[in-house]
Amino acid sequence: MNKLGKKWQLKIICLLLAIVLWFLIINEQNPISEGSYTVPVTVENLDAQYITSNVPKTVYVRLSGPRNTIINVGPSDIRAYIDLSNAQEGEMEVPVRLEIPHGTELKKQSMTSAKITVDVYTVREFILTSRLAGKMDDTAFVSSLKMVPEKVVVSGARRLIKQVSKAIVEIPVAGKSEDFSVMAPIHLEAADGSRIDGLEMTPWQSSVKVMIGHNAVTKVVPVGVATYGHLASSVTLKSIKADPETVEIKGEAGAVNGLSRIDLMPISLEGLDQDKEWKVTAPSIKGVIIDPDTINVVMKVEKAE
Template structure:
């Protein structure tokens, strides 16, 4: 049986080999004509893997363009969803970095190019810190009534989030609105907002707790008076700069107190303003340093600080 099969194979062996080669060539020719090799591109979704904990992760792009070569039938049977760009962050470091994407694609394709070649990924550590909380009182109370004292539950509140956002927070602020109905003491929970040194809201942070318990004590029979605001600063401006001016906004403020206390009061000072971090003309929000027995509706004031370079006298805008 075996010898007969071997004899059958070996009979006209050369002719059979030639026929096989011709068949292979013809098959390749037909396939190349009917299903030729071609080039094309797909859009691959970027997937981050091995992402470290304790960071806010931001990627520059979520898609890359993948250029491949393959049989025309492969382009018909596959789509963007069959391609994936994986970025391994196992060895990633804090901050911004460029990481190469590894392309996962269907069998039969030859990878020609990936654009962009790398994906920008930023790892921003999640941190928390205590920040000053200020309560501002706006509006006008009932006739003959003024704010005697505002008491807040805590002077500082915890802010948590990516370090870039948390470090931008200058203070937390909450607002208490007065109306003509406010003629007696009251208390309420005041929502807090994180703001930067320019007075703009900082997003992307969590305030814990998000509200502040505030009590407002009202008083009758106090005398009201308009006085000027006098900014007062520390003597800690950087050595290469000199102070040109400090201008408060508003220039004047209404204060209240017993008549014998405010009769001779013409101005109120701000708390001492540190200039150590002033590198150019800037604005700072500071509190008023009120004498005992003197009250104001809003303890905060914005001070415009102008500085210039000692060497050339140019204003530091």
């Protein structure tokens, strides 16, 4: 009986040694390794009324695991995503979530959260405004022009579309003396003349046919500035004026002689509490060229007593 018991003890010891040896051999042949991956970040569960910006495109991930597992893992086996099922308009700080392959362990994630902007998707139509770029010959002027289409459909973030004041088509007229046609790009501007990017436009350019007139008449006229809205209660208006205060108009005698001044589009002063400057496009007048066609409007305020 004692001999039988000793044999079973030896067998158990041998079995344990075999298991330990097996693990040593496996670990030696398939050691723990690490792999690094650049994984694209996707947005999930976003309501159709919203669009996002500032979402990170990729996240850097480092995993560890048995070598045989790691060598078979690629970026497509790792899922990085932002869940926006509870999205609201404005800035949000959201976690960047990961799903990694079975048998691996996350060692490093370059970005665990991101500050993104959520906007309401909006579509709006704008009438195109022409702007002549360049100086024509002294006796030549644009007698008429036709843009096709005359409107542009703008889509994208509501906060950006709210800033759009006009859709501008710049028409190159430098040195032109005969009728011509051109495909001219469209760009969007705010009320202060700054350019607005980040929105989609359909179309992004307009076909423009320009008719050139000759024997132009020129005249210098003052620029009129109109405003609306109320300044902040903490300030009062010190001055507001156009720079330059006069412009040269050129064109058909009948059109030019009928103008005594150029009135700019009214400017909103609502809620302003500091000095401000706008770049305002001169109005489009058939048969008349206005030089310059962009006028600075400078407003100065002072503290209310």
